[in-house]
Amino acid sequence: MTNDTQSKTTVAFVGTGRMGAPMATRLLKAGFVVRVWNRSPERVKPLVELGAIATSSPADAATGADVLVTMLPDGPLVGAAMGGPQGALDTLRRGSVWLQMSSIGVEWTAQLLELADHHGVVFVDAPVSGSVGPAEAGTLLVLAGGPEGVRSQVAPVFDAMGRETMWLGEAGAGSKAKLVLNNWLVGLVESIAETLHFTEALGLDPELIIELLEDAPIGSPYAVAKARQMLAADFAPSFTLKLASKDADLAVASARSAGIDLRVTNSFIDAWHLAIANGHGDEDLSVVYTNSTS
Ligand SMILES: NC(=O)c1ccc[n+]([C@@H]2O[C@H](COP(=O)([O-])OP(=O)(O)OC[C@H]3O[C@@H](n4cnc5c(N)ncnc54)[C@H](OP(=O)(O)O)[C@@H]3O)[C@@H](O)[C@H]2O)c1
The missing domain is CATH 3.40.50.720 (NAD(P)-binding Rossmann-like Domain)
Structure with missing residues (x-):
């Protein structure tokens, strides 16, 4: 064109x-x-x-x-x-x-x-x-x-x-792929939040873990960026917790219809709903850090 x-x-x-x-x-x-x-x-x-x-x-x-x-x-x-x-x-x-x-x-x-x-x-x-x-x-x-x-x-x-x-x-194939990708994304965010808390609980500097993840094949640029936001308590939204949680809910429901259980997502989705009920829905999804592992 x-x-x-x-x-x-x-x-x-x-x-x-x-x-x-x-x-x-x-x-x-x-x-x-x-x-x-x-x-x-x-x-x-x-x-x-x-x-x-x-x-x-x-x-x-x-x-x-x-x-x-x-x-x-x-x-x-x-x-x-x-x-x-x-x-x-x-x-x-x-x-x-x-x-x-x-x-x-x-x-x-x-x-x-x-x-x-x-x-x-x-x-x-x-x-x-x-x-x-x-x-x-x-x-x-x-x-x-x-x-x-x-x-x-x-x-x-x-x-x-x-x-x-x-x-x-x-039509439908794009939405299926999107659900799968966002289920991966929400798991990454929950996991990096937990990783930061775990690091702090062991008395290590979380910045050190971010540096290690930044250079390691097991790291993810998205998770590292979210970790930096978490430590800076910068929850200005680019992807709101409300919308991310909507995607997690859709993923859990679609998986159930397809006969499988998303064990990882199911383990934190109630905590995310609670964070929304507590007024964090319009903040960036990295705000789950403030609510994680408590
Ligand atoms: N943000 C991301 O990183 C991202 C990435 C990929 C995909 N997505 C997806 O893209 C879509 C849009 O996301 P977004 O981040 O752009 O959302 P957003 O910033 O919250 O914008 C939502 C839009 O929907 C409108 N809206 C909200 N409630 C409405 C209502 N009751 N009636 C009519 N319009 C209403 C808003 O209008 P007002 O201006 O009046 O509020 C605004 O135009 C979502 O499905 C999201 O999951 C988001």
């Missing part, structure tokens, strides 16, 4: 939160026409300054769009924005493409695929791996599932936001 084609492609973007705003910014910088909707309108102002068109509802955003992206917290909210009152499916043209990029799990993905089919809209399941930094840099990994016939059409949209798009099969 040339820049000229991009300037003729209208993308509706629904949900400009921590991830959605930088993703929409990448689309604007790549030359797409972008119609944005967000529940809190003040959050779209910086995007409008970059050339986005502000809209008053998901239905308004979808008007005249060739491609629509949803980037909202969970399945019920995506369902409401698409199929509820003033939902995008009221106006989205038949044959246009819906890129569902929020992390919503397997069951919601199946329900939304049905909803899209009912409206004659092509559904692509496309959650992303990578947080706010990669969203800003355009280096997300897109975990995609959907019909082969639209893959080349949507490639320039994905390319503007990600470093790579992995096509994993039909």
Whole structure:
């Protein structure tokens, strides 16, 4: 697709939160026409300054769009924005493409695929791996599932936001991969929190353990970065505990449906729910350090 084609492609973007705003910014910088909707309108102002068109509802955003992206917290909210009152499916043209990029799990993905089919809209399941930094840099990994016939059409949209798009099969395959990756991620965060407490309990300097992990094959750059945030008590959110816990819950439920028990995740998920009940849900998930092993 040339820049000229991009300037003729209208993308509706629904949900400009921590991830959605930088993703929409990448689309604007790549030359797409972008119609944005967000529940809190003040959050779209910086995007409008970059050339986005502000809209008053998901239905308004979808008007005249060739491609629509949803980037909202969970399945019920995506369902409401698409199929509820003033939902995008009221106006989205038949044959246009819906890129569902929020992390919503397997069951919601199946329900939304049905909803899209009912409206004659092509559904692509496309959650992303990578947080706010990669969203800003355009280096997300897109975990995609959907019909082969639209893959080349949507490639320039994905390319503007990600470093790579992995096509994993039909719709649903991307969400399965996302659940597996995030189950790994939540386990890493819990494990590094426990490791820091264990180090301190043995009277060692946790900085030393971070240095050892930084250079060792058993370390992980993500875990090391989270460990540094934990020790600095810097819980400004890039991925909120509430959203990470939602992914852990989805993983546990999907695993159960598939006949296995996620023993590691089950061992800490109640503590994470408690941290949310205690008011930590909107902080970064690294805040579990303050709640770990007590
Ligand atoms: N953050 C990450 O590192 C990361 C990485 C990969 C994937 N994800 C996934 O990407 C999705 C978005 O995550 P995020 O971090 O961007 O979330 P976020 O910063 O919390 O943004 C959520 C968006 O949803 C909107 N929203 C929240 N409640 C709503 C409601 N009741 N009705 C309508 N809109 C509502 C917010 O609008 P307001 O502005 O009005 O609050 C905002 O636009 C989630 O599925 C998450 O799991 C996140």
